[in-house]
Amino acid sequence: MIALERWYRSLLELKEDHGKRPTLVVIIQDFESFDQETLQDFIMICHSYQERIPFVFLMGLATSIDALHQGLPKSVLSLLQTKKFQMQQSSECLTAIVEDLFVHANVGLMVGPLPLKQLIDQFMHYNFSVGGFVANLKYIVMHHFYANPLSILCDRSLNVESRALELLSKGHFDHIRMLPSFQRYIETTLESDPQLAEMLLLDNEFLMLQIPELIQELQDYHQDFAMIFDFLWFIQSKFSVSVLRKSKRALYFMALEGTLTSSSNVPFLLALDRKLNSNDMMVFIEDCVRFFKENPRCAKKLPHEENAMDKELANLQNIRDRFLKANDDESRQTRIAQKSRDTIRLPKGVLGTYTLLVSEIDEFLAKLFSTYLDCHTKMPLYEICYYSQVTIQQKAFLPQPRASIQTALGQPELYLNCECCHPPSADMVLPTQHDTCILYKLYVECGRMINMYDWFTAFGKQKPKATTTTKTKKQQKQQPEQPPQRLDQKEVQARFISGVAELQFMGFIKPTNRKTDHVQRLTWGNI
Numbered sequence: 001m002i003a004l005e006r007w008y009r010s011l012l013e014l015k016e017d018h019g020k021r022p023t024l025v026v027i028i029q030d031f032e033s034f035d036q037e038t039l040q041d042f043i044m045i046c047h048s049y050q051e052r053i054p055f056v057f058l059m060g061l062a063t064s065i066d067a068l069h070q071g072l073p074k075s076v077l078s079l080l081q082t083k084k085f086q087m088q089q090s091s092e093c094l095t096a097i098v099e100d101l102f103v104h105a106n107v108g109l110m111v112g113p114l115p116l117k118q119l120i121d122q123f124m125h126y127n128f129s130v131g132g133f134v135a136n137l138k139y140i141v142m143h144h145f146y147a148n149p150l151s152i153l154c155d156r157s158l159n160v161e162s163r164a165l166e167l168l169s170k171g172h173f174d175h176i177r178m179l180p181s182f183q184r185y186i187e188t189t190l191e192s193d194p195q196l197a198e199m200l201l202l203d204n205e206f207l208m209l210q211i212p213e214l215i216q217e218l219q220d221y222h223q224d225f226a227m228i229f230d231f232l233w234f235i236q237s238k239f240s241v242s243v244l245r246k247s248k249r250a251l252y253f254m255a256l257e258g259t260l261t262s263s264s265n266v267p268f269l270l271a272l273d274r275k276l277n278s279n280d281m282m283v284f285i286e287d288c289v290r291f292f293k294e295n296p297r298c299a300k301k302l303p304h305e306e307n308a309m310d311k312e313l314a315n316l317q318n319i320r321d322r323f324l325k326a327n328d329d330e331s332r333q334t335r336i337a338q339k340s341r342d343t344i345r346l347p348k349g350v351l352g353t354y355t356l357l358v359s360e361i362d363e364f365l366a367k368l369f370s371t372y373l374d375c376h377t378k379m380p381l382y383e384i385c386y387y388s389q390v391t392i393q394q395k396a397f398l399p400q401p402r403a404s405i406q407t408a409l410g411q412p413e414l415y416l417n418c419e420c421c422h423p424p425s426a427d428m429v430l431p432t433q434h435d436t437c438i439l440y441k442l443y444v445e446c447g448r449m450i451n452m453y454d455w456f457t458a459f460g461k462q463k464p465k466a467t468t469t470t471k472t473k474k475q476q477k478q479q480p481e482q483p484p485q486r487l488d489q490k491e492v493q494a495r496f497i498s499g500v501a502e503l504q505f506m507g508f509i510k511p512t513n514r515k516t517d518h519v520q521r522l523t524w525g526n527i
Contacts, residue, residue: 185380258375
């Protein structure tokens with residue numbers, strides 16, 4: 001504690017503002033597994049230094065606050081000023097990461113559906129580790145910019161004057177022309193403008209000038225997608241029905257796969273929208289208009305800077321104005337009918353106008369979702385910005401220990417730099433190999449039940465050894481070489497027991513009560 005106090009004072013001397021002393025935070029992640037007596041002594045020692053070092057303890061409780069009162073005596077609890085707070089759940093933290101990094105992030109690299117599924121599955125089904133999720137993302141960024149030669153174009157601010165275009169070579173242009181999305185773009189362009197398609201295929205200079213426009217279209221798609229995706233979530237939050245309610249993470253994954261617009265979620269929300277009465281429908285439309293106006297994508301700008309979202313906002317405002325006019329006509333006709341004491345009913349044509357407007361807003365929303373939430377694979381050159389190598393990611397972060405163990409036991413020469421362990425064929429057993437490797441090769445030839453005596457006998461025949469008598473170099477030169485002798489029976493038995501124990505520890509065999517002199521085989525096939 002004296003060294004800690006000295007270190008703390010050195011920090012205060014470096015700090016310019018000496019008015020308020022900084023707090024020293026001590027984090028105890030797992031309170032239940034911590035030694036209680038040690039923790040009590042530590043708290044009392046820290047309390048004695050409280051006037052010189054302001055301590056704050058963060059204690060992670062997996063159960064409830066009662067564990068704190070049961071683990072610490074009253075004399076220690078009286079020294080603490082406890083406050084309870086809840087940490088963010090791992091699933092909510094993952095949703096926030098996906099939303100900030102992939103939906104709204106202004107970055108050039110995006111993650112495709114298969115790698116994202118791998119990330120989410122590893123997070124949800126294995127460790128709930130945010131650090132592991134971030135490590136996966138770092139590996140994706142490293143591999144994308146290392147293995148993809150077109151990653152130099154992965155820039156949202158790419159234009160004709162960008163230096164990245166000067167780095168393009170003939171190999172880059174050939175790689176671009178081999179992209180499946182670019183080939184589909186050429187086929188579509190060929191029908192409308194054959195000359196443009198020909199120049200894209202034959203002229204590298206012209207293709208270099210067209211690349212920034214295609215990348216900009218991809219960036220515009222990302223921005224429009226993010227806005228309409230938030231709009232879909234906004235509409236879903238307007239209805240309290242929990243049926244088919246999805247999280248943002250699930251909706252985004254469905255959009256990446258291209259199944260969001262064809263799923264039952266969007267038609268279900270549109271069906272709920274059609275069931276609203278006139279007053280609720282008016283409030284709903286006003287909320288939609290307010291959502292568009294408050295979005296930065298629809299902020300006030302010059303006329304030549306208008307984008308697709310501004311046009312959609314104008315269409316939505318037009319529907320709102322006509323809806324207001326229809327409501328005013330309905331209210332006026334109702335008042336006239338009440339004054340003349342006629343039957344209170346809507347005039348002919350008013351109900352039809354309202355129905356048409358509801359159908360129009362329904363069609364507007366359906367077209368909006370189908371247009372801007374379409375799959376990214378329909379955009380040309382999407383492979384430049386989307387990472388899709390899920391196999392390499394699985395090899396890096398989902399190791400297969402069984403495959404490695406079986407390879408090491410079946411082919412030890414791949415792991416050991418030893419000349420005597422290289423058999424002429426993979427199935428051949430050499431006496432110089434490790435005991436466990438010999439037992440494993442004999443194990444592979446057995447059935448479901450392995451007789452221990454037969455296994456021991458086969459193992460003993462594979463273990464010869466040189467004569468145990470000691471000879472000098474002169475005697476070795478004078479006397480001819482004798483054939484190697486077998487190991488002693490007790491040594492063979494000891495090495496056999498050791499090898500079988502290792503195989504049992506690795507999960508290849510287990511004892512069985514059906515036959516006391518047999519073991520049961522647990523693995524089949526080689527990976």
